[in-house]
Amino acid sequence: MSLQSESREEYLEAIFKLNQQSEGATVGRVAEDLGLAAPSVSQMVARLAREGLVERDPASRILLTPGGRRKALRLVRRHRLSERFLTDYLDLPWDQVHDEACKFEHVLSDEVEERLAAHLGNPQTCPHGRAIPSADGELPDEAARPLAELSAGQKSTISFVSDEQPDLLRYLSSLGLLPQTAVSVEDVAPFGGPLLVRVGRARYALGREVAGKIFVRV
Amino acid sequence: MATARSASLSTKRRSDSALVVCLAGNPNVGKSTLFNRLTGAAVETANYPGMTVGLNIAAARWGGREVQLVDLPGTYALDPVSEDQWVARHGLLDWQPDVVIAVVDATNLARNLYLVLQLVDLGPRVVIALNLIDEARRQSLRIDPRALSQALGLPVVPTVARRGEGLDELTAAAAAVAAGSNGLGHGRAVRYSARIEAQVAGLEEQFADGPAALPEGLPPRAAALALLEGDEELVAAFGEAGQTAAAAGRTSLAVPIAAARHAAAAAIAEACTEGRASAPAADRWWAATTSPITGVPILLAVLASVFAFLFFVGGRLSELLTSLWMATASPLLGSAVHGLFGYGAVAGTLLWGLDGGILAALAVGIPYILTFYFALALLEDSGYMNAAAFLADRVMHLFGLHGRAVIPLMAAAGCNVPAIMGTRVLSTRRERTIACALVVLVPCSARTAVILGSVSLFVGWQWALLVFGVVGLVGLVAGLALNRILPGEPEGLVMEMFPFRRPSLRLVVRKTWKRFGTFLWAAAPIMLLGSFALGALYETGLIWHLSRPLEPVVVGWLGLPAVAGLTLLLSVLRKELALQMLVVFAVARYGVAAHDLRTFMTPHQIVVYALVATIFIPCIATIAMLVRELGWRRSAAISAGTVGAALLVGGAVAHLLPLI
Incomplete structure (x- = not known):
């Protein structure tokens, strides 16, 4: 496999991954993720667009076309x-x-x-x-989105917990914040404050950064 | 947190004859209440090096048998992923208890049983205290203790720790399990999925063949599970031989194992519970205290009431104690000391220490601290603290702190010493360091008295507000800066919101008294010593020699009279003395008219003086408490930081004010 197609796959994977997060994929974020300079990312994205693998939306986020998505998912x-x-x-x-x-x-x-x-x-x-x-x-699990994006009164089921901080993952597991567990948001403190969630008979206050690592399906 | 910390057993003082009993349980299930009920007053706290969470240890007698009771920190689990869990786990492994009493909350059985199942996996013998059954009944939950006992394979004793119900049965059951060698209390372990069990079996086999002894006295199954859950400490403890075993136990099963335990806990809870829980009435309270629209006004009202309580009740108490002392002990002491030692320097020094020192403690320290502790215990017991922490979390986040930090910061306005002890509500050392640094910058009642008595009285209240504003700004900058400078990430908030409960006056008073005692033993001797030292310096006249080396800074940079510098230095011993001493020294140097500060200081100088006095190190008692809680190195850094900030801000203001 040529180096070029390998790097093309990396791009698609990065775009896919970023689009799963709330802010979406932009040239800047793709560059950050892959550790490359923005101009070269911009060039590559233009080429991927010509090949029909990606397209840009009006907010200049990079979206995968069905073909691009297939390739990205294969790599994932x-x-x-x-x-x-x-x-x-x-x-x-x-x-x-x-x-x-x-x-x-x-x-x-x-x-x-x-x-x-x-x-x-x-x-x-x-x-x-x-x-x-x-x-x-x-x-x-593609429909999963961070718990932090939910508003008060919404009920959801945990899909997965990000593994970036293994200790946090384990701590949350011990509290019962596990995949396939129902979690409902009771209150959201304003200005980026914590969320009040209910799991089983217990209530927890979760800081935004913690709630951002728990992915749920509504 | 999981970095390999030397498991030096500094807290282990197991005596051979005594029965060792550990108390384990989730937070807020009445574990400490039970501990207090089961033991007398003498409680020692043991700390692991570098850990802020301690173990409470106390002795008791159960039917003639000596018992050592070890209260583990309240935790949801026993994984070494947070400080409290690390301490709980190590406490359990180091003490090798004869029996563990697991306190579970009957109103939230499923979540509480997780810890029980983990205990069973870990190996010690366990007895269950099914606590808060009265609360469960109120929520129309009926739990069958016999069914629970059968499902877990453990003795279960229903208790109401608050009222002391079921405790005799509990100690009897625990003693029976501890005495019995018939396998009682070992419980029915969770059967995990075939994949996990196969790996557990494989590891157990390896342990049987392997040259390495199992560390920490773990049974093979417990060690295998811990390795599969990715316990880094254990992997390290296994040494070279263990590395291979650790590698074979793929370290990716933490979540499936946790999930299996939760599922088992939920199934057991379901099977043993009758009736569907009605939502407790407290739920409506929750909605009010945490929703932003009603919650913030409630928070402000609660804070205002605590302040009002502190200032009115504390103030009254202060007046009362002062007048009592002045009317009775003070004249007696005076005549006794003068009678014995005449009127020389010795008598003067003794009076500074005994009369002045104790009076200061009675007037400033004790009344405010006692009332604050009472208010704190009341808030804690009611369960409101969590709502406050929830709402304050966003603001505290700027400083790398949790919402929980709002409580000690508030306490600091009374006295810094208990506030520093109060930072124990925070879970990491980083948070506690930041919180302590901020606490030290909050003007306590003594420093407020200095500001009011100098700036407000002689310059004007607007200027006093300016001083408070500048101090607040210093605190803000310090918090933001520390959050950036200190290594480590701010911890994300994960906090259980406990339901509201009616506080029990008995428990609140007991808690208040216990904390107050701790404070008194730590701070009072230092306050007295400080007073003696001050008295000796003053009475011998040595004090005047101290002022010369200070002059370049005090006169040159801060633009203050030389005597003022001296009082600033000495106010480390007792902060409120800054002002009193200033008047005393000024009168000695400039004559009687100098009791009005304006006769020898300009308004600007008074402002600068109050600012510097407020910002730099609170007092020697605070420093002692800092050292106790953070170690001398961080305490020295915080103290030096405040001195630097005081000089910087004081000097800047001194140079800026004339320009305005």
């Missing part, structure tokens, strides 16, 4: 399968596999990907608990 699938392989077979700790998987994902052919998935027992989630897209490009 390979990334997360690779992570699974690295933890389950090569015994790497889960907080180290992300970077390794970034290299791994590009060398998988369709056939290797398929066999890898079968060998791993078609896992549903990566070691961090995020859903692995299916081979036909379905991602069940």
